[in-house]
Amino acid sequence: MELHFDYSGLYEFLYSVSSWLLWLVGRAFEFIGVDSDNFFYPVRQFLTDQQFVYFVALILVALIYLVAGLLFGIQFIWMERKFLGRFMDRRGTQVGFLGFFQNFADAFKVLLKAVIIPKDSDKRVYQFAIFGILAVSFMLLGLVPWDNNFYAVNVPLALLLGLAVFSLAPFTLILAGWSSNNKYTVIGGMRGAAQLIAYEIPILLVVVSAVVMTGTLNFAEMVAWQQNNVLLFIPLFIGAITFFIAGVAESERIPFDLPEAESELVEGWQTEYGSLGWGLIMAADYLRAYIVCVLFSIIFLGGWAGPDFIPGSVWLLTKAAIVFFFMVWLRAATVRIRTDQLLKFCWNRLLPLAVINLAIAVLIRVYSVGWW
C-alpha cells in the first residue's frame, strides 16, 4: 500500500491514516509469521478488517475534535477573563503571553487538589452527574461542524439531535443538585432545571424558523443556503436576538446565572463539587457557551461562509468569538436577575418574540419576498 492520504476532509484524512496504520500492523503480523494456520491469525484478521479501520478512524476523529474543541473552549475562558478585566478597569489574567496560560495553570491546580466526596451524598449519582454534564457538552461538541471538511459527524438531522441533547442538561443538573445532599445544591439544581427547560422553548422556536427558511436540518446545507442567498441574521433579526438571550440563559451566565448565584446559593448546584470534578464542570459550562456561540454563528451568521483567503473554520471561530464577546459584555454591564423575573422574562418577552420571528420566517417562505 502506498503512502497517500486523502486530504479532502477530516474524516477522510483520518480514515486513510488509520487504514495505512493498520496495514502496517498487518504487515508486522505477517513479518513475525502469523499465517493462516497460526493461532493468532483471527487477531490479525480482526485488526486489518475494514470495520475496525472505520472504528479507529472514528476514535481518532473524536479525539482530535475533542482536543480542538477543548482548546477553543479554553480560549473562550481566557477571552472572558481578559475582556472582563478590561471592562472592569483591571488587568485580567497575567500568566504567560497576555495571560493565555492562566487557564492551564488553573487546570493543573484543580487537577492536583484532593478529591473530597461529601459523606452523606449519594456517591454514585454524585459522580455520575459530572459525567452526565460532560457527556452532554461533548456530544454537542461533536455535532457542530467547523467547516465543510472539518467535522466529526455529518448527520442530516444534526440540528434536531443537538437540541435533543441540549435538553438532557436539566436532568443532570437535578441529579447533581439532589445527590450532593445540600440545601443550596437542591435549590440550585431546581432553578437550573426550570431555567433550562423554560429557555429551551424560545430556542426551539427560533431554530424552527431558521429551518423553515433554509428547509434543512443539516448544518452544512444551512450554511450553503446562507452562502447562496442571504445571512439569516438579516431577515430573522428578532430571532437572532432571542436566540442570543436564550443562549446566554442556556449557558448559565450572568445575568441569568441563577443556578449558581454565588451570593445567595454559595455556588448553586456545584457547591459540593471540588477538585477535578469542579474543573470539568466549569469546562463543560464554557463548552456550552462555546456551543451556543458556534450555533449562533452557524444559524445566523453564515458559519464558515466568508472570503476565501481565510480558511472556513477560522471564519466560524472568529464569528463565534465575536458572539462570545457580546456575552462577556452583557455580563460586565448587568446584575443577576431573580428566578421569577427570569421565567417571566422568558414566557412574556422571549416566547412572543420567538413566535413573531417564526411568523416572519413563514411569511417570507410562503410569499418569497424579494430574491430569497
Add this chain to the structure above:
Amino acid sequence: MTEMWVNMGPQHPFNHGLWNLRVKLDGEKVTDAEPVIGYLHRGWEKMVESRDYQQIIPMSDRLCYCSALTWSHVYVSAVENLMEVEVPERAQWIRVITIEIQRLASHLMWLAAVGTDLGSYTIFLYAMRERELFLDLLTNLTGARMTYNYMRIGGVRNDLPENFERDTLRACDLLEKRIKGEYYQLMDQNTPFRMRTIDTGVLSKEDAMNLGVTGPNMRGSGVDFDLRRDDPYEKYDEIDFEVCVEKEGDSFARYRVRMREMLVSCDIIRDAFKKIKEGPVRVKTPRNAPVGTAFAHVEDPRGESLMYVMGDGTNHPYRLKVRSPIFVTVSAAPKMCIGYKMADIPAIMGTVDMCVGETDR
C-alpha cells in the same frame, strides 16, 4: 409543601463578616428569618476597661473596618464631654472634613458590597477604584489606610498636610462626576438593577421607627432625621446641607439615599474648606477623667452610633457602652425579608450595609 431552614452564614458569600441569617424557605419564598449574631464578639467593652483613655482610641478604630474615623470620633467626643474639654475650632473643622471623607469611603465600600451581592463585579471594582482616592487622602493625612488613630481627646493628631485641600477637592469633583455619570448609567438606569432592588425589602416608616433603625436605612423609609442637622456636633450647625430622604422604603430607596449622601458629603467638604480657620488642632487634656457619666452620639455612615462612658476618677473608664447602629438595624431583618424570594435576601441585606465588627464588638 414542606418548609426548610437554610443557614445563610456564618460562612456565606452574601454576608460581609461573620453573622448568620437563618431563613425558612417555602420553595424559594422566605417565610421566616432570624438573624444570629455574636460570631465576632471580642469583648471590646470589657477590654477597654483595662486601657487608659488615650489607648482606647486606636481600639475604637477597630470597631468597624470601613468607617474607623467615625468610631474613634464618637469615642473622643464622649470622653471630651466627660472631661468637659473644649476642642479648638480648627480641629472641629478638620474632624468634619475627615469624617465626611470617611463617610464617602464607607459608602463606596457599601456600594462595592452591593455590587457583588447582586452579581456585578463591575460595580464592585468601580466603587473600590473610587474608594482608593479617599483612602489615599486619609493615608496622606494620618499615615494609615484603614485604622487611622487620628482623633485625639481634645482635637486631632496633626494638622492637614500640604496640598490636602487641593487633592480632596479634586477627588470630590471626580467622584461627583462618576456618580452622576458612570454609576448613574450603570445602576440607576440599568433595568436588571432596578428589577432587583425596587419593591424588595420594604420597611415601612412605622416599622423603621419602632425597630430603632437609624441612619440611611431609616431615611430610606421616609423618616426625615439626621443627627448632623437635628443634634449638630462639631461644626455641622454652621454648614447648610440637604438631608436625603426617600419615602419608598425599599432597597432602591436605601441605595438612592446613600448615593445622594455621597454627593452631599462632597458639598459639605467643599463648604468646610471654605470656612476652616487657622489655629491649634489639639488641646492638652487631663489624664484622669472626673467621676461621672457622659455620652456622645454621631451620625455614623450606618446610623446613629453612641458611646456612653463612665469615669471613676482614674485614667481608665469604669464602663464604656457602645450603641451600634447595625446591632439595632439587623433586628429589622425579619421584617424586611419575610415574604420575598430567597434571591432577594442579598439585595435586601446588602443595602442595609452590615458591619459585623461594630455589631458584635
Add this chain to the structure above:
Amino acid sequence: MAEEIKKRTTYLSRGALKPRAYVGDGLKVTFRTLVRTTIHRPNTIQYPWETLVKPECYRGRPGITLETCIACSKCVKICPNKCIEMVPIDHPTLGKVKRPQVNVARCMMCGYCAEVCPTDAMIVTPEFELAAYTRSALMYDPIKLQHERKPGYIVHSPMVTPSEMKSGRTDSHDKGDMAIKDTVQLDSRKCISCARCSKTCPVGAITMTDTGELNPKTNKPVKKPVFDDNKCVSCEQCVDVCPKSCLSMKEAM
C-alpha cells in the same frame, strides 16, 4: 440657598428616572472603560512588582535609633497592646544598655510609641510587609528594630493648653515644651531619701541635694531629690519606683 443645594446634590428624582434602554447605558459605560483600559493602562497596581506611593508619614512597624534612645520606657507605658518591652543589649559603642524590643506580631501600628518618644528615637517606618514563618521571627529585638531615619517618620502631635486656647494662641507647642510638660512633684514629708528616683532617672534630671537638715537619729545630713524640669521627660519612672509613693505627676494645664 436650600433650593440651590437641592439642585446641586440631587442628580435626578426617582420618579423622573426611567431607564432609557434595558441595559444600554451600562453597556455604554463598560465599553468606554474597555476602550480606555485597552489604550491606557488599567487601574490595577501590580503589587509585588509595583507598589503604591506611600507618604512619608505612613505608619508601618516602629523603628528605633539606638543612640538617641534614653530608655525612658514611655513607649512601654503607652503601648495599648503591651507589645513593647525593655531588654538589655550589649552595644559596641553604648555598652550595656536597655532598649525597647517590639513584638511586631502584636503591634497594632498605632504610632503612639513614636508620638510619646521624648527624643524622637522611636519612629514609625513605612515597612509593612512583616510576614514571617515563625512567631519568634516577629519578635523584633532592638538591633533588628533599627531603621534609617527620614523627617517624615517622626511623629509629632503639637498641642496647646486649654488656658492658652482661651486666650487665643495660634501656634502650638511641640513635644518637650515646658508649657505642656508634666513635671514631678515631691511630697517631702514622706520622702525617706532612698535615692532610687535619682538612680532610675534616664536623663539625670534628679539630683540628691543637701537640705541642710540633719537626721536626728543618725546625725547624717538629709538629702532630698531636686528635679530639673528642663531635663525631665516626664517618663514617670521615678514615680513608679518610689517606695513611699511620695512622688506624683503635676499636669501642665
